[in-house]
Amino acid sequence: xxxxxxQLRIEPHRSRRARKRREMRIAKAILLITVLSSGAxxxxxxxxxxxxxxxxxxxxxxxxxxxxxxxxxxxxxIVDQLSLTYPNQTFIxxxxxxxxxxxxxxxYYAGENVTVGFYRDLPVQDYNVIILRVHSTCDLLSGSxxxxxxxxxxxxxxxxxxxxxxxxxxxALVGVYFLPRHEGxxxxxxxxxxxxxxxxxxxxxxxxxxxxxxxxxxxxxxADAFLARGAMACIGWNGPVLQAQTxxxxxxxxxxxxxxxxxxxxxxxxxxxxxxxxxxxxSIMIYYPESAAxxxxxxx
Amino acid sequence: xxxxxxxxxxxxAATSTAYAATLNITVKTSKPSxxxxxxxxxxxxxxxxxxxxxxxxxGLQVLxxxxxxxxxxxxxxxxxxxxxxxxxxxxxxxxxxYTVQVSSTYNGVTATNSxxxxxxxxxxxxxxxxxAVRFDMLSLLAPYIGLIATILTATVASIVYVxxxxxxxxxx
Numbered sequence: 491x492x493x494x495x496x497q498l499r500i501e502p503h504r505s506r507r508a509r510k511r512r513e514m515r516i517a518k519a520i521l522l523i524t525v526l527s528s529g530a531x532x533x534x535x536x537x538x539x540x541x542x543x544x545x546x547x548x549x550x551x552x553x554x555x556x557x558x559x560x561x562x563x564x565x566x567x568i569v570d571q572l573s574l575t576y577p578n579q580t581f582i583x584x585x586x587x588x589x590x591x592x593x594x595x596x597x598y599y600a601g602e603n604v605t606v607g608f609y610r611d612l613p614v615q616d617y618n619v620i621i622l623r624v625h626s627t628c629d630l631l632s633g634s635x636x637x638x639x640x641x642x643x644x645x646x647x648x649x650x651x652x653x654x655x656x657x658x659x660x661x662a663l664v665g666v667y668f669l670p671r672h673e674g675x676x677x678x679x680x681x682x683x684x685x686x687x688x689x690x691x692x693x694x695x696x697x698x699x700x701x702x703x704x705x706x707x708x709x710x711x712x713a714d715a716f717l718a719r720g721a722m723a724c725i726g727w728n729g730p731v732l733q734a735q736t737x738x739x740x741x742x743x744x745x746x747x748x749x750x751x752x753x754x755x756x757x758x759x760x761x762x763x764x765x766x767x768x769x770x771x772x773s774i775m776i777y778y779p780e781s782a783a784x785x786x787x788x789x790x
Numbered sequence: 791x792x793x794x795x796x797x798x799x800x801x802x803a804a805t806s807t808a809y810a811a812t813l814n815i816t817v818k819t820s821k822p823s824x825x826x827x828x829x830x831x832x833x834x835x836x837x838x839x840x841x842x843x844x845x846x847x848x849g850l851q852v853l854x855x856x857x858x859x860x861x862x863x864x865x866x867x868x869x870x871x872x873x874x875x876x877x878x879x880x881x882x883x884x885x886x887x888y889t890v891q892v893s894s895t896y897n898g899v900t901a902t903n904s905x906x907x908x909x910x911x912x913x914x915x916x917x918x919x920x921x922a923v924r925f926d927m928l929s930l931l932a933p934y935i936g937l938i939a940t941i942l943t944a945t946v947a948s949i950v951y952v953x954x955x956x957x958x959x960x961x962x
Binding site: 663 | 826884885909916917918919920921922923924925927929930933934936937940941943944947948951954
């Protein structure tokens with residue numbers, strides 16, 4: 491009778507210990523899985539962050555125009571992101587012709603080349619003149635209203651949450667849309683002044699930058715970033731502009747700057763007297779900084 | 791008496807109309823409005839006493855909304871007295887109402903006329919702008935929040951496991 495009672499007391503104790511052992515084994519397994527999976531996740535995200543900012547090598551120009559008497563020191567780039575929405579062969583031919591007359595070798599980059607990586611490595615390409623035929627905006631959508639921000643230059647690279655993560659965090663990159671915006675429209679990466687200031691490689695070579703898109707010089711945040719990176723001067727619109735107007739104005743301006751060798755201020759004044767302000771938005775092309783007014787752009 | 795004067799005046803007017811040399815020039819545009827970049831066609835005719843005048847010069851001017859002359863041409867009338875001009879406004883041309891003025895002189899008589907058209911902007915001549923939006927930081931952070939939560943869970947689970955193991959050893 492005594493033995494039976496003892497066995498009854500031992501039995502629950504043994505089963506409790508066995509249950510505890512089983513629980514410990516399960517806990518160990520869960521712990522191991524959790525530690526391994528968090529290690530794998532950490533490795534994946536570290537890899538993503540480290541690789542998100544790296545870009546493929548700088549693209550070859552879509553076309554290169556080299557005049558017979560080209561001065562090897564004179565190099566110009568036409569960055570034609572607008573070719574995706576508003577191609578204008580007449581403008582390209584006229585701009586190239588003018589620059590060639592001035593002894594420049596012209597590299598033409600079509601819209602599909604204009605990625606975030608392209609902007610990142612643009613300064614190190616050593617251009618004296620960069621013509622950004624690029625959509626741009628300084629209207630930042632917040633809720634249902636817009637606020638003014640630094641001008642953002644459009645890229646032709648679609649937004650991805652796993653790309654350029656650190657630049658997205660720091661607002662060096664923003665999302666941009668073409669207007670009018672429709673439901674389901676693609677969102678592209680836009681380059682802000684923070685990107686030009688902090689994320690591009692190298693420095694510009696005393697470069698003249700012509701921003702043909704809307705609102706390039708509505709405020710000077712982007713121009714200041716270009717200047718801080720070694721640009722000599724920026725020319726751009728003080729408001730929105732129509733595609734036809736910016737093409738016509740830039741064509742005429744380049745002629746006054748490079749063929750007639752006028753100063754920046756005089757070339758802009760003459761262009762305005764010939765073509766006037768934008769017919770729709772009344773905006774005009776201006777320059778920055780003030781000290782660049784009497785600069786004459788080098789040509790042969 | 792009054793009736794007599796009225797009849798007399800009417801007769802005088804009719805006689806002078808019949809005998810005065812009348813040079814008439816008409817002008818019209820092919821459409822009342824044109825979109826930016828579209829070609830504009832202006833046409834009209836010249837008649838003298840109702841008969842068409844051929845090979846005569848017609849002066850044509852187009853004034854922009856600010857009354858600046860943007861087009862100035864000298865045209866010739868054709869065999870039927872008609873004339874026409876097709877042209878494009880420059881890329882920087884202003885939006886608004888344009889006035890077309892024509893004039894011609896024949897046998898010492900000058901005739902003038904005018905018409906107008908509107909130059910309009912449509913989606914076909916869009917701006918090269920856009921709109922910027924900030925990225926949704928929460929959705930951008932979501933995977934990282936998940937990662938931190940997993941690491942924290944793993945850490946807490948490890949601590950609990952180690953403590954329990956220690957406690958068990960102490961008991962034994």
